[in-house]
Amino acid sequence: MATGQPELDTIVAPATPLGRGALAIVRIDGPRSAVILETLGSIAPDARIATLARLMHNGVVLDECIAVRYTAPHSFTGNDLVELTLHGSPLLVERVIGAVMQLGARLAEPGEFTERAVLNGKLDLVQAESIADLINSRTALQAKLSLGNLQGELSRRAMAIRESLLHVISRLEAALDFSEEGYEFITRADARLQIEGAIADANALAETYRRGKATTSGLTAVILGRPNAGKSTLLNRLVGSDRAIVTPIPGTTRDIVRETIEIGGLPVTIADTAGLRTSGDLVEEIGVARAREAAGNADIVLYLVDATVGLTVDDEHTAYPDAMIIYTKADLAPAPAGELGISVTAERGIDELLSRLDSLVRDEFAAPEGSLVNERQHQAVLGCKEALTTALEALAAGLEEQIILVDLHRASTALGLLTGAITRDDVFTEIFSKFCIGK
Numbered sequence: 001m002a003t004g005q006p007e008l009d010t011i012v013a014p015a016t017p018l019g020r021g022a023l024a025i026v027r028i029d030g031p032r033s034a035v036i037l038e039t040l041g042s043i044a045p046d047a048r049i050a051t052l053a054r055l056m057h058n059g060v061v062l063d064e065c066i067a068v069r070y071t072a073p074h075s076f077t078g079n080d081l082v083e084l085t086l087h088g089s090p091l092l093v094e095r096v097i098g099a100v101m102q103l104g105a106r107l108a109e110p111g112e113f114t115e116r117a118v119l120n121g122k123l124d125l126v127q128a129e130s131i132a133d134l135i136n137s138r139t140a141l142q143a144k145l146s147l148g149n150l151q152g153e154l155s156r157r158a159m160a161i162r163e164s165l166l167h168v169i170s171r172l173e174a175a176l177d178f179s180e181e182g183y184e185f186i187t188r189a190d191a192r193l194q195i196e197g198a199i200a201d202a203n204a205l206a207e208t209y210r211r212g213k214a215t216t217s218g219l220t221a222v223i224l225g226r227p228n229a230g231k232s233t234l235l236n237r238l239v240g241s242d243r244a245i246v247t248p249i250p251g252t253t254r255d256i257v258r259e260t261i262e263i264g265g266l267p268v269t270i271a272d273t274a275g276l277r278t279s280g281d282l283v284e285e286i287g288v289a290r291a292r293e294a295a296g297n298a299d300i301v302l303y304l305v306d307a308t309v310g311l312t313v314d315d316e317h318t319a320y321p322d323a324m325i326i327y328t329k330a331d332l333a334p335a336p337a338g339e340l341g342i343s344v345t346a347e348r349g350i351d352e353l354l355s356r357l358d359s360l361v362r363d364e365f366a367a368p369e370g371s372l373v374n375e376r377q378h379q380a381v382l383g384c385k386e387a388l389t390t391a392l393e394a395l396a397a398g399l400e401e402q403i404i405l406v407d408l409h410r411a412s413t414a415l416g417l418l419t420g421a422i423t424r425d426d427v428f429t430e431i432f433s434k435f436c437i438g439k
Contacts, residue, residue, distance in 0.1 A: 008079065010036070012100045013108035014093050021088035026096055028082040028105060029075075029113055036103045037067055037082045040096075047071045055084070057099035063092045077113055078120025118420055125420035126155045126377065133216050133373060141265030141366055145215050148369030154377070155419050157370050161201045161384070162415040168194045169408050172401045188395060191404075195392045198411070202385040209378040212371030214299065218260070218267035219365055221357075222295045225304035226315060227275030230328035230344065234304065235259065235272040237344045256290055263354070264361025268300070276316050295320060299365065300357075302326055307333040307341060324360070326353065383414035 010030030016023070028036055038044050040062070041053035047069055055062040066085040075081040086092050101107065114131055117123045123131075127150050134146035149155075171186035186194075223231045239259040257272040271294055274287030295301050301323035305311055307330050317323055327335035330348055335341025340356065342349035372378050391407035415421075 010105040011108035011112055012097055012105040013113070014097065015083070015113075016088075018090060018093075020090065024086045024088045024090075024093045026084045026086060026093060026100070027108075027113060028084070028100055029077050029079050029108070029116065030105070031080060032104050033080045033082040034069055036100055036105060037069060037084075039103055040099060041067055043067065045069050047074070053084075055096060055099070057095075057102070062096050062099060063087055065096075073120065073122075076122065077116040078122045079116060124152075124155050126158070126418065127152065128420075129374065129377075130154075138218070138267045139262050139265050142215055142267075145212070145367055145369060145371060145373070149371075149373065153370035154372065157201075157205055158381070158415050158418050159421075161198050161205070162412055162421075164194055164198050164201075165388075165408055165412045165415075169405060169412065172405055172408070176401055176405075192392065192395055195388055195395065195408075199385060199388045199392065202381055202388060202411075205372065206378065206381045206385060208367060208371035209373075209381075211365055211367035212373040213375075213378075214365040215266060215367040215371070216373045218269060219263075219299040219361065220269050220271065220294075220297070221263075221300035221302060222271045222273060222291070222298040223302045223304060224273060224276060224291060224295050224316070224320070224323070225328075226306070226309075226312070227277055229275065229304040229306045231275070231304055232257070232272050233344045234302075234326075234328070234342070235270060237350065238270055256287075256294055264358040265366060266361055268357075268361065271298070277314065292316075300324070300360065304328050307335050310336075324356065377418055380414050380418035384411045384418075387411035387414060 008030050010028065010032040012026065012028045015025040015027045034044065037053070040055045040057060042056075043051055043053050045051035045053075045067060050066050050068050052064065053067040054064050063086050065087070068083045068085075070076075070081040070083075072079050084096065086096060097107070111128075111132075114123065114128050118125060118128050130146045130150035134143060134150060137143040137146055168186065168191050172191065174185045223234060225231050235257065239261055256274075258269050260267050260269045262268070273291030273294060274284060276288055276291065301320045303315075303317045303320060303323040303325050305315065305317070305325060305327050307327040311317070317325060325339060327339055327341040329343060330341035331343035331346035340349060340352060342353055344350065367373075372381060387407045387410035391404050391411065394404045394407060
């Protein structure tokens with residue numbers, strides 16, 4: 001990675017996915033980017049002016065492309081940068097990158113372009129992570145959260161807390177500098193109020209993590225019930241294909257069958273499971289055990305009951321108190337009053353089921369903009385909250401300013417690590433190694 005290098009290398013990589021397409025983009029970043037463009041294309045275009053260029057190397061025409069040159073600091077990375085829009089043949093992309101490397105560039109590491117943008121102050125760490133999340137978004141709600149964080153929603157919330165801490169820190173340190181003169185730049189009561197406010201804000205931010213993680217990662221829903229309750233039939237209806245085998249023979253489903261659909265704006269992976277019963281069949285027993293394990297780890301449990309049979313002593317719905325109870329085969333027997341009844345064959349109650357699932361996902365799992373979305377961010381905020389709580393306890397105990405300041409600085413540092421205002425090489429390596437090459 002580029003972190004800590006004394007001299008900036010020139011790097012090159014494709015910025016579009018591998019494969020055939022109408023166009024492909026190649027990025028060249030670093031001090032030799034303009035020289036390489038001039039060597040290949042015999043042009044030195046004005047900055048940020050799209051220019052037609054015929055690329056040649058060793059007397060061979062590589063491609064005709066559109067070249068755009070950006071000068072530092074007015075580029076994505078903050079360095080001199082060239083973008084080449086080529087025809088979308090993988091062979092052309094490979095030949096152009098090979099020529100660029102022969103002229104002094106090296107192939108970029110995963111995430112190195114975005115890492116350079118962070119190091120040059122064009123983005124903070126949260127915004128950099130949001131780029132990766134945005135690229136991997138599968139639904140509009142995921143994209144909205146990632147775009148909001150890319151635009152600085154989460155960073156602004158974190159930095160507002162840090163600014164309030166720096167206000168207290170600066171005044172307590174000033175009081176230490178003028179302790180002999182007896183100056184007081186902030187009262188202990190005011191400091192307590194500021195710290196309490198910061199704790200409340202940090203706690204509110206930490207509480208966004210559950211929804212933020214659910215939004216970026218997606219949810220899991222498990223369909224449970226006794227054999228022949230209609231689990232596989234419902235899965236097939238929800239995903240719109242015959243994904244699971246449906247027969248009147250109990251115990252057909254042995255292993256877990258999973259498919260992902262969009263519900264409430266989020267990707268939800270729905271699992272069809274073995275019917276819950278005691279069986280002498282070893283394979284079926286393993287399937288039942290896996291069903292219970294999957295339900296224990298699921299975000300949503302749909303417990304199906306055959307309306308023609310009703311709840312029995314063998315049903316395990318009470319083991320999942322948050323489960324949504326659904327009565328199936330409602331065309332043959334009505335669901336109890338106030339309960340949801342469906343019939344896949346008669347297409348009855350399906351719209352109501354989807355509406356309830358949509359509301360459940362949006363009300364319980366969808367994250368607002370400015371939410372924490374990964375464990376690194378969550379731990380940083382929890383570290384801030386813990387340090388602030390310790391500082392407040394020290395203040396209440398009447399301890400000296402020096403002791404209180406240690407914990408306030410710890411809290412400020414935790415928030416600095418969140419956004420990258422304070423950098424650590426191991427944090428950078430962990431984040432950017434997960435990026436695709438070219439970003």
